[in-house]
Amino acid sequence: MKFIFLLPLLAFFQTFPRLARPAGLLPAPHLSLEPLLPIYLQWEEISLICSPPQGEEATSYRFFNNEMGEISEGVSSQSGKGQVVTAVQGGNAGVYTCQYSREESGEKILSGDSNSIQIPVVDSLLPPKLSLDPLYAFYFQGEHVTLRCSAPLGQKAEGYRFFKQSGEQIVEVFPHHKSNDQFFITAELGDAGIYICEYWRWESGRMIPSRTSDPVSISVSDSPVRPRLTVTPDHPIYMTGESITLMCSAPTNATVLGFRFFRDGQNTGSPLGNGSAQLPLLRMEIEDAGSYTCDFWGPEAVQEIPLEQSAPVQIILIDAYTPPMLIMDPPSKVVSEGYPLSFTCIAPWKTEETSFHFYKDGTKIVPGNTRSEMSSTERWPRNVFKIPEVGLNISGEFTCMYEENMSGRWISSPWSPAVNVTVIASSRVHALFWLRSLVVGASFFIINSLIFLIFHCCL
Template identity: 30%
Template sequence: PPPPNITVTPEKMEYLIGDTVSMSCMAPQLKEKIQGFQFSGTSGWAVDVRTVRRTYTYRFNITGPKDSGSHACTYTVINQLRRPIRSQESKFITIRVKDRPPQPTLALKSSTGITVEGQPLIFLCTAPAGDMERRFQFYKKKVKVISGVELTLGNNEAQLQVVESSRNHTGNFTCGYEEKTKGRWIPSYLSQAVEVLVKEPALAPHLGVDPPAGVVSEAYPLRLICVASRDEFRLRFRFYRNRVEIPPGEAGSRTSNIGNFSELLFPHSPRSFSGKFSCGVEEDVGGTWVASPQSEAVDITVKARLQLIPLVAGCAAGAAALVLGLPLAVCLCRRRR
């Protein structure tokens, strides 16, 4: 069969995403009965429509550059042997689609994508430079984020701030923007995903003491060991006595940090240093130091040293009296004789 005639409406040099296109395929006058029409595009799509009419209009929405290319149509008739025969292909019509605006860049204002519940999350979406009117959107797992404070910074940037993060904010975030073109908002490609992991707050650390009984004699070594519940962030430790922080180097103390624990050593336990001791841990969460609860308090008693000087002096005086008294007793004994 001869080729059909194909037309497209509206006719444009360039189509925008969201445009509706109508392709009409008209078969010539034939004796044979028409069975249907076929539409196809060089981008790889094809549609087969069953109808007995001589004309059929196929409508579709432009969704992106994949709808560009050359398009044609055919029709099918039933011959005298009741077999389907496809016609010659129509002339090609070309559709050009304006591409989406380029992809923006999404960044998280934090050194890592790992944070702790209750800490803020700040995202910055940056589009390529341009003069077109724009509006931005943020997405989590491709669902638009509606919670948080969104702030547009000029025509090329937007910021999303989540004041207090929760475990529900764990996931992949993306952003995009729409550009106003000929009165229509055209969505851009989405940014690369930024992964966020919101962890629960750290547990209180554990404080250990050496000697284990918590009783030490004055001037003897006292060792405090603070063990954090995890080491997923950079850590810093603090030690307390009666809820007051012990300054570094107090009473000749030395501190050493290894992994998830810290050791505070007093080579010579100070006099009157008894009290309730505890420790705390701070985690570096994206540049902010977040404190964990303090450990349980441990009672430590510093005993005074035994006063040996009076005892030694008394023994020496007794010995001297004995030495001096012995000749006197001998002298008295001789006189009596």
């Protein structure tokens, strides 16, 4: 402070002997004080002004304190008055006087003592304590925090003031309702900073402030960033019996102690994790369907802040499909080489978009590769697989299945019951034909012979 020079000056000037003052040689000056107040505060700036009587010249001024002796030589102002500026403190309270002097015939002539002025100095009030409620390392936007300024026990306080320090500037906040010892903040980014407070009371018509409290710091952070919830595999719809894994991932650099998963707002699990955590759903049932979200907590979880949950993930479940029915023509399941063969795959219900697939011995049949024809009827969800002329390689086990487009996902049905097909070679067919013809001819001959014999015997 610019008036700290006072104490060294006092010690310096006390080393000089006080000049003798021949009584009445020069008329006494008038000592005045600016500003004129009933009491003064510690380190408050004051000016002592020593004014010679009108018409009297002065070349120097001296100021005295009844406790400390001479305290300073005054500086002559343009008005011809002596002035000393100082900052009051408990050690320089007391009674003050002044003198002026001038040179005559090479001799310094002193004036008489001025009138005396009493300077009462009031010690600063003890500092209050500034506290935060709730007390956290940082606050999120929208959180409420109360600053409370508490005067020391036994100290009377008639009002309070709160200040915020922004850089080098200290600005009073909450200037109204100064009798309230609490200051409420709904945290925003602009509220971050260092805060101090003081209290005050009236004495001798003056507002006496306390020393300021120790500072408290308020750090404000953006609202918590949402975690990210993903599902593997990712489909718009699932079937009962399928398994999925939900993964909750915290924002980068977040300090995480654990995660929570929710289904329709109900906690379904709280696994520990560092950057992410998983919730497996194995062989899902219909009751596993719902809207899933997740959140996380860190070391500051005691803050009781409203955590931001992830965007919801909808898990839609349907019951497993009924297998289709596979019909063969001819129904005997035996067909001769070179003859036509067809299979009809029929779904149990009608949907807007259905796709059918046929398999032989577990391998999917691609239309066109086996001289086949596929056609769908619009009347009912069915598909016909035709083979105009079968070969011996067609023998085997045939099945079919269908797929439905459900919200963009093709869902497969189970396989139909298998149909085993046997193909008979053409040479074998001819042999069987002649054998059958021979058997039929022989039978016809025997029957006719028996009829002839019976007819003639009876006659």
